[in-house]
Amino acid sequence: MAKEIIIADHAGFCFGVKRAVEIAVNQQTSDQSNTYTLGPLIHNNDVINRLKEQNILPITEAQLGELGSKDSIVIRSHGVAPDIWEQIEKTGAQLVDATCPYVSSIQKKVRKYRDLGYQIIIVGDAKHPEVIGINGWCDNSAIITKDGSNLGELPSKVCIVSQTTERLANYDKVVEIVSRRCEDVQTFNTICKATSDRQSSADEVSKKVDLMIVIGGKNSSNSKKLYDICSKNCKNSIFIENSKELSADIFHENKIEKVGITAGASTPDWVIEDVVKKSREFLAI
Numbered sequence: 459m460a461k462e463i464i465i466a467d468h469a470g471f472c473f474g475v476k477r478a479v480e481i482a483v484n485q486q487t488s489d490q491s492n493t494y495t496l497g498p499l500i501h502n503n504d505v506i507n508r509l510k511e512q513n514i515l516p517i518t519e520a521q522l523g524e525l526g527s528k529d530s531i532v533i534r535s536h537g538v539a540p541d542i543w544e545q546i547e548k549t550g551a552q553l554v555d556a557t558c559p560y561v562s563s564i565q566k567k568v569r570k571y572r573d574l575g576y577q578i579i580i581v582g583d584a585k586h587p588e589v590i591g592i593n594g595w596c597d598n599s600a601i602i603t604k605d606g607s608n609l610g611e612l613p614s615k616v617c618i619v620s621q622t623t624e625r626l627a628n629y630d631k632v633v634e635i636v637s638r639r640c641e642d643v644q645t646f647n648t649i650c651k652a653t654s655d656r657q658s659s660a661d662e663v664s665k666k667v668d669l670m671i672v673i674g675g676k677n678s679s680n681s682k683k684l685y686d687i688c689s690k691n692c693k694n695s696i697f698i699e700n701s702k703e704l705s706a707d708i709f710h711e712n713k714i715e716k717v718g719i720t721a722g723a724s725t726p727d728w729v730i731e732d733v734v735k736k737s738r739e740f741l742a743i
């Protein structure tokens with residue numbers, strides 16, 4: 459069998475993350491103010507370190523009160539709840555919105571349907587910043603569920619949205635359960651195409667290779683989901699943040715010939731290229 463590296467068709471930076479990084483960098487270069495991001499701009503330490511070198515520094519919600527009129531603060535692609543906007547406005551700092559337009563659209567939907575009297579259900583991870591932000595747009599009244607097991611009593615009017623990185627199977631399951639129980643169910647599959655494209659490409663490639671490498675930040679939920687998908691198809695699936703974590707042992711111990719590579723939406727091209735280069739060295743091709 460010829461040695462080969464297959465890179466997933468859809469891998470790495472998505473539109474929303476690329477846009478957020480560009481917005482932050484433009485802000486820093488075009489404005490004299492100090493530029494901060496509310497939380498790490500993306501789940502990737504290599505990118506965060508590069509941004510720090512350019513004086514774009516992450517701060518926490520608790521530090522918002524320290525901002526002043528000479529500062530600007532970038533809202534990352536995950537978006538935030540309206541009360542955070544209000545807190546920032548009070549500081550006098552310039553608010554630079556890099557919320558992904560797909561996330562903004564979910565925020566508007568939940569507000570609209572909350573105002574129309576619907577109970578909002580978000581299919582996703584209750585601790586994820588995107589979900590926390592979306593919930594803020596319906597006054598934190600949403601039911602957040604992964605699989606429909608914690609829905610409790612439901613009114614007759616329900617509106618279902620999903621976290622942009624949620625798996626379709628989970629969303630479908632919740633829609634099915636709620637549709638059996640409620641009269642008026644408005645459903646919005648808000649899973650981002652960037653996510654589903656990455657998931658189907660990873661699924662396809664991991665079926666063809668004997669080592670599957672998933673590159674992503676350790677806190678990146680979309681990267682972890684890619685790893686879960688790949689592990690089901692390929693027993694030699696590994697999850698790394700960058701090429702430094704790639705060792706020759708796994709190549710040699712398992713006599714690897716075909717390598718698949720995919721990367722989460724917060725992984726920049728240069729990190730993927732480094733992993734491809736190192737894999738070539740270990741495969742001796």
Ligand code: SF4
Binds near residue numbers: 475560622723
């Ligand atoms: S995964 Fe989709 S929704 Fe999330 S930032 Fe990227 S493009 Fe936007």
